[in-house]
Amino acid sequence: MIIYLIACGTSAIEDGWNKNGLNTIKDGYVSAYSIDTDQGLVLIDAGGTKEAKSIESSLQDQGKSINDVLHIFLTHAHTDHVAGLPVFSNAQTYAMSEEHDRIEEEQELEVLHTLEDGLTIDLGDIQILPLFVPGHTPGNAVYLINEILVMGDTAMATDKGEIKPSPSFFNEDQEMSEQAIADLYERIVDEALDVSWIVFSHSGPIEGTDALERYRP
Numbered sequence: 001m002i003i004y005l006i007a008c009g010t011s012a013i014e015d016g017w018n019k020n021g022l023n024t025i026k027d028g029y030v031s032a033y034s035i036d037t038d039q040g041l042v043l044i045d046a047g048g049t050k051e052a053k054s055i056e057s058s059l060q061d062q063g064k065s066i067n068d069v070l071h072i073f074l075t076h077a078h079t080d081h082v083a084g085l086p087v088f089s090n091a092q093t094y095a096m097s098e099e100h101d102r103i104e105e106e107q108e109l110e111v112l113h114t115l116e117d118g119l120t121i122d123l124g125d126i127q128i129l130p131l132f133v134p135g136h137t138p139g140n141a142v143y144l145i146n147e148i149l150v151m152g153d154t155a156m157a158t159d160k161g162e163i164k165p166s167p168s169f170f171n172e173d174q175e176m177s178e179q180a181i182a183d184l185y186e187r188i189v190d191e192a193l194d195v196s197w198i199v200f201s202h203s204g205p206i207e208g209t210d211a212l213e214r215y216r217p
């Protein structure tokens, strides 16, 4: 049921897809992302399984181990994005201030750092810009890293290269979520943010922002 809802008309996750240092790690039907910085390895989300085996094996392919992960930025509180968190015992965890308490209470996980919308985190040579894009969950985050917009479950790519909302079954506020995608495009234009690629948790990537511009709630 869950896999059908996600997969229907959706482009496939491309395991190992890598641009501007950001690497895709497919973990079943969800993906996490890794990027190396001079302040340690960073993950965006922590996978959907408690063992995080897919992430561990991807890191091994990169000559790294789970102990090298020092920072984990969570997009939101859903289990398929946070389940692997306890495996990464050296990592500090970050989430939007609006999502922080929920992750700690529902998932019984510690989140050390709270993020505020639009306030960049500098990790040595890499900057991570958190954007508050609510609807999928009340504190849902999108991250802009090295010109790649990491959408999490904010939206998905179709097999025709368009952008669509996540299935309503998963969105906690469907109307808000659909509008937030359009608002995100307006913000990218207004703030002149450089976006070369858009990546998602449950689909393949999309180049550029044309599909986001075409999207209508």
Ligand SMILES: [Zn+2]
Pocket (backbone or CB within 6 Å): 076, 078, 136, 153, 170
């Ligand atoms: Zn979700």
